Amino acid sequence: xxxxxxxxxxxxxSERADAAKEATHHRQAQTVPKHPLIRIRPSQRWVSLxxxxxxxxxxxxxxxxxxxxxxxxxxxALGAAWAIIQPLFTMLVFTLFFGRLAGVPSEGVPYxxxxxxxxxxxxxxSNAVTNxxxxxxxxxxxxxxxxxxxxxxxGAAVLAGLxxxxxxxxxxxxxxxYHGVEVTWNILMLPVLVLLTALLAxxxxxLMSALNVKYRDIRYALPFVVQLWMFxxxxxxxxxxxxxxxxxxxxxxxxxxxxxxxxxxxxxxDFDTLGLFISALITLALLVYSSFVFRRMEKSFADxx
Amino acid sequence: MDTAIKVYxxxxxxxxxxxxxxxxTLRESLAGAIGGALKRLRRSRRxxxxxxxxxxxxxxxxxxxxxxxxxxxxGAGKSTxxxxxxxxxxxxxxxxxxxxxxxxxxEVGTGFHPELTGRENIYLNGAILGMNKAExxxxxxxxxxxxxxxRFLDTPVxxxxxxxxxxxxxxVAAHMESEIMLVDEVLAVxxxxxxxRCLGKMQEVGSEGRTVLFVSHSMPMILRLCNRVILLAQGxxxxxxxxxxxxxRYLHSDVGSPAERTWPSIELAPGDSVARLRAxxxxxxxxxxxxxxxxxxxVSIEVEYWNLQQPLRPxxxxxxxxxxxxxxxxxxxxxxxxxxxxxxxxxLVRAICKxxxxxxxxxxxxxxxxxxxxxxxxxxxxxxxxxxxxxxxRSEGDGVRGVYSAEWPGAVRPMLDWEVAQExxxxxxx
Numbered sequence: 001x002x003x004x005x006x007x008x009x010x011x012x013x014s015e016r017a018d019a020a021k022e023a024t025h026h027r028q029a030q031t032v033p034k035h036p037l038i039r040i041r042p043s044q045r046w047v048s049l050x051x052x053x054x055x056x057x058x059x060x061x062x063x064x065x066x067x068x069x070x071x072x073x074x075x076x077a078l079g080a081a082w083a084i085i086q087p088l089f090t091m092l093v094f095t096l097f098f099g100r101l102a103g104v105p106s107e108g109v110p111y112x113x114x115x116x117x118x119x120x121x122x123x124x125x126s127n128a129v130t131n132x133x134x135x136x137x138x139x140x141x142x143x144x145x146x147x148x149x150x151x152x153x154x155g156a157a158v159l160a161g162l163x164x165x166x167x168x169x170x171x172x173x174x175x176x177x178y179h180g181v182e183v184t185w186n187i188l189m190l191p192v193l194v195l196l197t198a199l200l201a202x203x204x205x206x207l208m209s210a211l212n213v214k215y216r217d218i219r220y221a222l223p224f225v226v227q228l229w230m231f232x233x234x235x236x237x238x239x240x241x242x243x244x245x246x247x248x249x250x251x252x253x254x255x256x257x258x259x260x261x262x263x264x265x266x267x268x269x270d271f272d273t274l275g276l277f278i279s280a281l282i283t284l285a286l287l288v289y290s291s292f293v294f295r296r297m298e299k300s301f302a303d304x305x
Numbered sequence: 306m307d308t309a310i311k312v313y314x315x316x317x318x319x320x321x322x323x324x325x326x327x328x329x330t331l332r333e334s335l336a337g338a339i340g341g342a343l344k345r346l347r348r349s350r351r352x353x354x355x356x357x358x359x360x361x362x363x364x365x366x367x368x369x370x371x372x373x374x375x376x377x378x379x380g381a382g383k384s385t386x387x388x389x390x391x392x393x394x395x396x397x398x399x400x401x402x403x404x405x406x407x408x409x410x411x412e413v414g415t416g417f418h419p420e421l422t423g424r425e426n427i428y429l430n431g432a433i434l435g436m437n438k439a440e441x442x443x444x445x446x447x448x449x450x451x452x453x454x455x456r457f458l459d460t461p462v463x464x465x466x467x468x469x470x471x472x473x474x475x476x477v478a479a480h481m482e483s484e485i486m487l488v489d490e491v492l493a494v495x496x497x498x499x500x501x502r503c504l505g506k507m508q509e510v511g512s513e514g515r516t517v518l519f520v521s522h523s524m525p526m527i528l529r530l531c532n533r534v535i536l537l538a539q540g541x542x543x544x545x546x547x548x549x550x551x552x553x554r555y556l557h558s559d560v561g562s563p564a565e566r567t568w569p570s571i572e573l574a575p576g577d578s579v580a581r582l583r584a585x586x587x588x589x590x591x592x593x594x595x596x597x598x599x600x601x602x603x604v605s606i607e608v609e610y611w612n613l614q615q616p617l618r619p620x621x622x623x624x625x626x627x628x629x630x631x632x633x634x635x636x637x638x639x640x641x642x643x644x645x646x647x648x649x650x651x652x653l654v655r656a657i658c659k660x661x662x663x664x665x666x667x668x669x670x671x672x673x674x675x676x677x678x679x680x681x682x683x684x685x686x687x688x689x690x691x692x693x694x695x696x697x698x699r700s701e702g703d704g705v706r707g708v709y710s711a712e713w714p715g716a717v718r719p720m721l722d723w724e725v726a727q728e729x730x731x732x733x734x735x
Contacts, residue, residue, distance in 0.1 A: 036311070036402035042395055063432040067418055067425075074420045145415040146433055147392035299395040302388065303319065 043299055049291055054149045061152045061159070068131075068160035083164035084171055087119040094119075098236045107238050109267050113175045117263050118235035120172055121197050124165040125255065126226045128198070132157035132205025133222050136213050140305040150298050151291070154209045158202045165194070176266065184268035193261045196283055200254055203286035210290075210297045213305050234259055254279040254286070307404070309485055309516035310367040310390065314399030317360040317385050317540075359385040360540045362399070369404070369484070372517040374531035374548065376524070376555055382540040383520045384489060387411060390518065391487050405484025405516070408434060412489070414474030419463035423454050423473060426462050430477045444480045451506070452476035472502075479506045486517045524552055524671050524690050525630040556693055563693045564596040571611055576686035580619045580676040583609040583653065585691040587672075600698040600705070600718065602662045609655045610676050610686065617678045618649055619685060621656050624673040627666070631716055663705055663720035667698045667713070 073079045091112060098104040099111030106114035132154035136143065139153050176183070212218035233255040234241075242250050250256050257272065257279030264271045360382045367373050375383050388394045390401050391409035416433040417426050427448055431441035441448075449455055452473040454465075462470055521527050527534060527548060534551035536544040544554045556563030564587035568574035574581040588605040589595035598604045608621050621638040638656050639645040675687040698718075702708050705718045 036404050038392070038401075038403040038407065040389065040392060040396065040401040040403070042397060042400075057435070059437050060432045063429045067421065067429055070425065071418060071420050141412075142416050142433065144388075144393065145412045146409060148433065148435070302394040 043296075049295060050149070054151060057148050057152060060148055061156055064152060064156035065159040068156055069163050072160065080164075080167055083167040087116065087123045087168050088171055090123075091116045091119055094236050104237050105241065107240065107263075107267075107269070109181060110179050113172070113179055113181065113266075114238075114263070115236060116172055116175055117266050118233075118259050120165070120168055121193070121259055121262050122230060122233065122235050122255075123168060124161050125197055125201050126230065127164065128158040128161040128201035129205050129208065129226060130222060131161065132201065133208035133212055133218060135205070136209040136301065137216075137219070137305060143305050144302050150301055151206065151294060154205045155202060158198055158205055161201070162194070162198065172266070181266070182268060183266075186265045186268050186271070189261065189265045189271065193258060193265060196258055196261075196280060199287055200258065200279075200283045203283060203290045206294050207286075207290040210294045210301075213297070213301050229253075229255070238263075251275050251278050252282070254282040307369040308366055308402075309369040309371070309404050310518070311402040311404075312366070312390070312399075313364050313401075315360050315363040315386070315389055315396045315401065316358060316398035317382075317389055317394070318356050318358050318397040320356050358397075358540055360389070360396075363537075363540070363542055365535060365542060365545060367516055367518065369516055370514045371533055372519065372531045374527040374534040375518060375520045375537060376522075376527060376534060376552070377537035377543075381537040383537055384411075385540075386537065387487050387489050387518065387520055403485060406435070406482070407485045407487060408478060408481040408483035409487040410434075410475075410478040410489070411487070413471050413478070417462055417470070417474060420461055422461055423449075423458045423465070426473070427477055430474065431481070434478055434481055435483075436481055440482060448473075448476045448480050451479065451502075475503055475506075479503070484515060486515055488517065489520045490522060522689050523630060524556075524693065525626055525628050528552065528628050528669070529630060556690070565594045566688070566691050574611075574686070575688050576610070576676065579612075579614050579617055579678065579683075580685040581611045581613065582674065582676065582686045582688060582691075583611055585609075585672065585674050585688070587692050587694045588657075595694070597695050597697050598665075600663065600665065600667060600696050601703065604660050604662075604665070604694070604696075606658045606660070606672060606692075607655065608658075608674055609653060612649055612651055612654050615649065615651055618645070619654075619676045619678045620645070622675045622677055623658060624675075625660075625665075626671045626673060627716060628668050628670075629716075633665070633670075633716055664717060665696045666715055666718040667696050669693060669695050 073082060076082065078085070094115045095112045099106065099115065104111070135153045135157040136150065142153070143150065208218055208222060212222075232250075232253055234250070239247065239250055239256055239260055257275035257277075260272055261276050261279075263269065363382075363386060375386065377383050385394070387409070388411070389396050390403070391407060391411065393409075393411075414430070416430055418429065421429065427445065428438070428441055431444075432438070436444075449458065452469070452475075454469055454473050457465065457469065462473070465473070517530075519527070519531060531548050533546065534544075534548045535542055536551050536555050544551045553563065565584070566586075567584040568582060571581050571583075574583060576582055584607070586594050586607040587596065587598070588607055589598055590602045590604075592605070606623060608623070610619075610621070612619060622635060623637075624635050625633045627633055636658060638658070671690050671693045673687070673689050674691040676685045677683060678685065698704055698706060698713075700706060700708075700710055705720050706713045
């Protein structure tokens with residue numbers, strides 16, 4: 001200790017000496033690493049995904065998801081019932097207008113469960129994309145104050161939507177029992193389809209959230225694009241309604257294969273394997289692309305948000 | 306000695322547009338891209354003009370166990386430096402090597418969610434700071450005890466008092482197991498009691514062999530906590546050394562003496578549209594600026610400010626703070642009732658406050674000066690560590706300490722009246 005200007009009373013000085021002794025003792029226990037644990041450098045144009053870092057922070061993903069789930073319906077009168085109300089009422093309106101009045105075909109099952117089977121993954125997807133797309137901007141206070149892999153933020157927004165999905169799925173089960181729809185082994189594909197939907201939502205959400213930090217246009221464009229996307233996907237109509245020569249355009253929309261997949265899994269129809277394969281391929285390609293774009297833009301988030 | 310932090314050649318460049326306008330729209334960006342391309346065709350150097358270097362070529366090493374204070378005027382790059390070291394923002398040039406886990410505490414309660422309970426927030430905040438679940442669970446009781454919130458663990462933190470909230474938030478960060486701790490001006494919040502506890506906790510941190518980088522505007526706190534201080538000025542290391550030396554450099558940096566501060570132009574002076582400071586001086590008995598004051602002699606503080614508007618009645622408020630960070634007293638110019646009841650006119654106001662001799666204790670004192678108005682309460686201008694001076698006791702036998710020359714404790718050292726006499730009757734010894 002330096003004794004130049006701050007005079008230390010004798011009793012305090014001996015305390016400090018004790019503390020110093022303890023400190024050296026402590027230091028021997030925890031050896032100082034020879035090589036730096038963390039190296040900070042300006043990143044290159046193309047960055048690695050740094051998955052090890054992401055793995056180290058996996059528990060943060062869990063806690064942020066938990067936060068989103070717990071907070072979502074706080075101080076609402078209806079609580080988690082909102083997870084059901086949204087797809088259920090949309091289904092009722094669709095059944096009335098498209099099923100009854102417009103007479104859209106529903107491939108052998110009542111229109112209500114046909115529409116609900118499409119709305120179930122769609123509601124999850126659209127909420128996940130919207131929430132994760134706005135997630136980074138909404139978490140500006142975190143981004144400017146503490147380090148962690150930023151991918152966790154849009155990731156948690158997507159994962160939190162799964163709880164709503166599970167709640168809304170209960171209605172699907174009830175509707176199927178009510179209408180006497182038989183469950184087949186096809187149902188085993190359901191987890192794969194849910195995973196695919198989540199990955200697609202993550203791919204889109206991640207890209208949108210990163211762009212949103214720089215271009216706030218995304219906030220206005222997103223709801224609009226999501227709405228158009230719904231009509232471009234076979235939710236209120238079966239893809240069999242689309243003329244054959246335009247079918248390939250439909251299949252470029254990765255949601256087409258996924259949503260038809262849900263119906264096959266639930267209603268025991270044959271899977272359109274090629275369609276599903278194309279959807280999976282596009283989803284994975286988008287996910288990889290988004291991850292790299294995200295990682296590249298990540299370094300400037302704290303300066304821009 | 307083992308190295309804990311190695312900082313070499315760090316430079317951080319900001320685009321002024323990006324840092325000030327916060328975000329751009331796609332259209333502006335497209336327009337900018339096209340405009341930029343045109344400029345580039347004309348070989349203009351526009352892109353260089355639009356950027357500032359918040360940090361330029363900062364180099365230093367910190368040994369394990371050192372507690373290093375980082376000081377500097379606003380905009381010197383202190384916070385940017387901490388942000389780079391804590392990996393929140395990337396350096397444009399240079400690099401940092403960190404030998405150990407890093408806990409950065411740039412704000413108290415980052416990521417606290419008002420709707421979640423105290424218990425839930427401890428886990429969430431812990432995870433955000435980089436702790437794992439097992440580690441938080443192990444420290445949970447300790448955190449709760451430090452924050453003194455046992456009874457409110459299952460209450461949403463939005464119902465917490467601000468004191469409880471800050472205590473809990475600090476407790477989580479303070480209990481993180483890390484070899485390196487980065488702390489930004491977080492102790493500025495909270496009451497005196499809380500600040501004292503935090504200081505205690507920080508010192509504990511230091512004595513455990515942890516390395517601490519500590520940004521603060523509070524010179525007393527820096528003096529008390531740090532064994533080394535780095536002074537940043539305009540993004541560069543201006544001084545690096547013992548706290549006394551560097552703080553002296555810092556306080557000297559704009560005028561000759563830490564006992565005088567003047568602001569050459571109204572625009573650059575601290576203040577708002579109502580009042581702006583012009584000068585603060587420490588004067589000795591003869592009315593001359595002096596940094597060193599004899600403990601037996603009175604000292605005067607002179608404050609000048611521009612009163613820019615008529616309707617308000619601003620008051621000067623002065624806080625005298627010692628090396629331990631204790632505010633010895635606060636005094637306002639309304640103690641002069643005559644002046645306080647006088648209607649004000651726009652113009653320069655000069656005030657002198659006399660502090661009697663044989664009252665302050667030995668040591669360095671720091672002065673916070675503010676110009677405020679009340680009803681509604683508003684701080685127009687504030688300058689921490691505006692001036693500082695040293696009280697010197699020459700121990701010539703006629704002071705408070707008399708002929709006693711060893712340690713003389715006490716935050717003040719007033720000369721008091723004693724009535725002492727030999728009892729004329731009953732003086733018999735039994």
